[in-house]
Amino acid sequence: MARPSNTEERRQQIVQGLLSVMAERGYERASIAEIAKAAGLSPGLVHYHFTQKQEVLLALVEQLAARSGERVRARLERSKGGARAQVDAFLDAFLATGEDADPDAVAAWVTISAEAVRQPEVRAAYEKVVRADLAQLEELVGAVIGRRRARAVAAGLFAAVQGYFVLAAASPELIPAGSASSTVKRMAAGLLDAEPASEGTS
Structure with a gap:
């Protein structure tokens, strides 16, 4: 089975970050900064992979x-x-x-x-x-x-x-x-x- 690309791994990290934040704070209060923190990434890296929060959702x-x-x-x-x-x-x-x-x-x-x-x-x-x-x-x-x-x-x-x-x-x-x-x-x-x-x- 092929290993996921670095881009796919990062996107999955970000999506998992949103899942974690939403479970505690809901979608409205899930800021890009909070998603990035939960994903262990920088906000800039989140923006690199997703242009807006809705795309992550x-x-x-x-x-x-x-x-x-x-x-x-x-x-x-x-x-x-x-x-x-x-x-x-x-x-x-x-x-x-x-x-x-x-x-x-x-x-x-x-x-x-x-x-x-x-x-x-x-x-x-x-x-x-x-x-x-x-x-x-x-x-x-x-x-x-x-x-x-x-x-x-x-x-x-x-x-x-x-x-x-x-x-x-x-x-x-x-x-x-x-x-x-x-x-x-x-x-x-x-x-x-x-x-x-x-x-x-x-």
Whole structure:
């Protein structure tokens, strides 16, 4: 495997610096100086690799999406029990604790979702990631209950995941330790095992 170039390494350092600062101070208070300090670099070097702070944020969106994708792939590969187990594995990838859990990434993702409301460029990047994740969940759900109901059920489960992200970032003490994944999986069981809704109902 090829070694990353010095430019790639520096860019990754800077993006990791933003992640660290955002986890503590949020995006608004993540100055270039603070990002540089967290990255162990000079502010001038940050400006050399990124012309503005938003570019660092967009690179962070890409990195978080890649990490999340790897986590999902690993969980799906390890899952046993067919289509139903794959849905649980997907939910675990986002919500379960463990060695691959990343609280800073969860906090950053909540901040990114807030910035997506304010910044069109961030919204486009955020929506691209969410669309891909939701499409994957919809496909997994569809393998269990069929395509007709899959989109609504997948959207409901994904909204629950995002809601847990917000609570974990804003008020973590409100969530009993280790309860997020098990609770959403119980929700999934109820939705996936329910009788099909009649036409015209939501």
